[in-house]
Amino acid sequence: MPLTTIGPRALEIRGVEKSFKKRRQEPVRALRGIDLTIDKGEVVGILGPNGSGKSTLVRVISTLITPDAGTVDVFGIDALHHPKTVQKMMNRVSVEASFFKKLSARENLLYGSKLYGLTSAEASPRITEILEGIGFRMKRAGEPMENLSRGMQQKIALARALLTSPMLLLLDEPTTGLDPRSKKDVQAVIWDIRRRHDASILLCTHDMGEAEELCDRIGIMVDGELIAIDTADGLKRKYQSGPELPTLEDVFMAATGTTLEEASMEEEEKELVTA
Amino acid sequence: MSELAHAPRAERPRWLLELIAAWGFAQRNFFLTKRYFLWEVVWLAYATVSAMSIGFIGVDVDRGGVDGARLTTFLLIGSILWGYLSMIFDLLSETVSWERWEGTIEYTFMSPASRATQLLGTSIYAIAYGVARTALIFGIVSLFFDMDLSNANYFSALVILVLCSISLVGLGMVAAVMPLLSPEKGQQVSSIFTAVLLLVSGVYYSVSVLPGWMQAIAKFSPITYALEGMRAALLDGATLNETWPSIWPLLIMGAILVPGGLLIFRAGERYAKRTGLLKRSG
Numbered sequence: 033m034p035l036t037t038i039g040p041r042a043l044e045i046r047g048v049e050k051s052f053k054k055r056r057q058e059p060v061r062a063l064r065g066i067d068l069t070i071d072k073g074e075v076v077g078i079l080g081p082n083g084s085g086k087s088t089l090v091r092v093i094s095t096l097i098t099p100d101a102g103t104v105d106v107f108g109i110d111a112l113h114h115p116k117t118v119q120k121m122m123n124r125v126s127v128e129a130s131f132f133k134k135l136s137a138r139e140n141l142l143y144g145s146k147l148y149g150l151t152s153a154e155a156s157p158r159i160t161e162i163l164e165g166i167g168f169r170m171k172r173a174g175e176p177m178e179n180l181s182r183g184m185q186q187k188i189a190l191a192r193a194l195l196t197s198p199m200l201l202l203l204d205e206p207t208t209g210l211d212p213r214s215k216k217d218v219q220a221v222i223w224d225i226r227r228r229h230d231a232s233i234l235l236c237t238h239d240m241g242e243a244e245e246l247c248d249r250i251g252i253m254v255d256g257e258l259i260a261i262d263t264a265d266g267l268k269r270k271y272q273s274g275p276e277l278p279t280l281e282d283v284f285m286a287a288t289g290t291t292l293e294e295a296s297m298e299e300e301e302k303e304l305v306t307a
Numbered sequence: 308m309s310e311l312a313h314a315p316r317a318e319r320p321r322w323l324l325e326l327i328a329a330w331g332f333a334q335r336n337f338f339l340t341k342r343y344f345l346w347e348v349v350w351l352a353y354a355t356v357s358a359m360s361i362g363f364i365g366v367d368v369d370r371g372g373v374d375g376a377r378l379t380t381f382l383l384i385g386s387i388l389w390g391y392l393s394m395i396f397d398l399l400s401e402t403v404s405w406e407r408w409e410g411t412i413e414y415t416f417m418s419p420a421s422r423a424t425q426l427l428g429t430s431i432y433a434i435a436y437g438v439a440r441t442a443l444i445f446g447i448v449s450l451f452f453d454m455d456l457s458n459a460n461y462f463s464a465l466v467i468l469v470l471c472s473i474s475l476v477g478l479g480m481v482a483a484v485m486p487l488l489s490p491e492k493g494q495q496v497s498s499i500f501t502a503v504l505l506l507v508s509g510v511y512y513s514v515s516v517l518p519g520w521m522q523a524i525a526k527f528s529p530i531t532y533a534l535e536g537m538r539a540a541l542l543d544g545a546t547l548n549e550t551w552p553s554i555w556p557l558l559i560m561g562a563i564l565v566p567g568g569l570l571i572f573r574a575g576e577r578y579a580k581r582t583g584l585l586k587r588s589g
Binding site (some may be wrong): 097098126132133150 | 324334338342409416419
């Protein structure tokens with residue numbers, strides 16, 4: 033549950049709109065009037081199919097995309113007008129670990145830490161500590177990233193984010209495409225971050241179980257719209273039609289009229305048509 | 308790991324944070340050079356052999372009664388300086404496409420390090436690496452050729468080298484924006500630009516032999532002035548005063564191109580953020 037609500041919220045998004053224009057095509061509305069808040073220490077999940085706008089939302093928060101309308105405040109600071117200030121407070125792990133593939137984990141982490149103003153002397157002991165904390169064998173710290181499994185790369189991406197002590201952590205499908213064991217390992221690291229660190233977290237995922245297990249509140253996003261957001265139990269009660277509480281899958285079906293898989297396929301087909 | 312939650316955040320003045328980040332970019336490129344060491348050896352060998360093959364043209368002409376040593380030196384200065392300047396230009400202009408190819412562009416662009424810092428860090432490494440590589444090539448080539456450096460004014464040559472490095476950094480910054488605006492075609496445009504610079508700047512011949520319209524283009528290339536100044540300094544021992552016709556255009560170009568390049572790059576970044584072009588795949 034949220035640790036505190038004193039002071040500004042970790043994240044406050046109001047009326048965010050974003051459309052993309054493709055040549056000789058109608059603009060695609062990627063985000064439609066998004067309102068979202070995350071309290072300090074809270075973990076909020078966004079469930080949605082491929083192409084629903086989750087990644088665009090994360091890119092807007094991480095200052096990589098400028099919205100057409102709306103406001104984004106991170107710990108009370110306007111991210112659109114003071115991007116450098118909010119960039120210091122947050123970090124992100126995306127679906128594909130973004131590393132220099134020929135560089136080692138240690139070299140990539142040293143580089144990442146310097147972008148956030150940490151010297152090698154400050155970063156080195158923390159790199160060792162964090163990598164050991166996620167169960168990484170230090171004798172592999174000098175190996176090129178391309179030699180490591182995807183699951184291990186994602187764990188190192190989480191380590192890189194932790195290295196900068198982010199107050200807001202953006203996790204954009206960090207377990208998508210991982211084998212079941214790697215997925216569990218990465219989820220365990222996220223669970224550990226949530227338990228031990230005071231970071232507020234936005235977790236975008238396809239995985240209902242992951243959302244239910246890790247998140248205080250869960251939002252459902254379809255076609256660029258956040259159509260519902262509540263605790264898992266709150267969502268289940270809201271969409272309850274019989275004597276028993278529905279599953280999160282049932283909730284998604286009731287809210288969107290489709291399953292997550294079907295919605296993903298529809299979005300992918302739409303993307304193919306407009307590509 | 309629990310104490311990490313309370314690890315002190317880097318509360319440092321902005322300039323120091325940017326300095327650390329600039330060093331981070333330079334160090335990252337050094338790490339990459341180490342990792343691609345065999346390729347570095349290949350490129351060094353290629354550049355050396357390329358310079359030597361040009362140098363032998365001068366040796367060949369020597370048999371015909373022309374001052375071969377002077378022509379050889381003229382050609383080698385062109386070849387070696389072009390190798391150095393084009394490498395600085397390429398490293399800067401590939402700043403974005405390299406990150407996009409590696410998939411790190413979003414991570415780098417969402418960090419608090421500014422683009423000026425990124426380009427500064429990349430420039431520092433490009434110049435340091437370029438000077439070391441060029442010195443090595445020069446050393447190897449001088450073993451094979453009798454270069455006419457008896458009158459050389461090395462101080463003037465150094466000043467020209469510094470000034471043309473700054474101009475090329477600025478030009479590279481301008482070119483770096485292309486892959487930002489067009490992920491698919493941006494780098495190709497930069498390559499065409501490099502080819503035009505090679506053609507018009509008088510790398511292997513005097514600019515005066517070019518058609519009039521090419522000479523007009525050459526006036527806008529900092530490499531033209533760098534080569535004229537460097538040749539005057541190394542072949543004729545020209546003093547700073549004597550190389551002033553080459554120095555002042557380089558000063559003006561550096562003063563315009565570096566801040567202009569930064570402004571253009573920032574404008575390109577704003578456009579990319581508005582249109583969603585800051586993606587790894589493009």
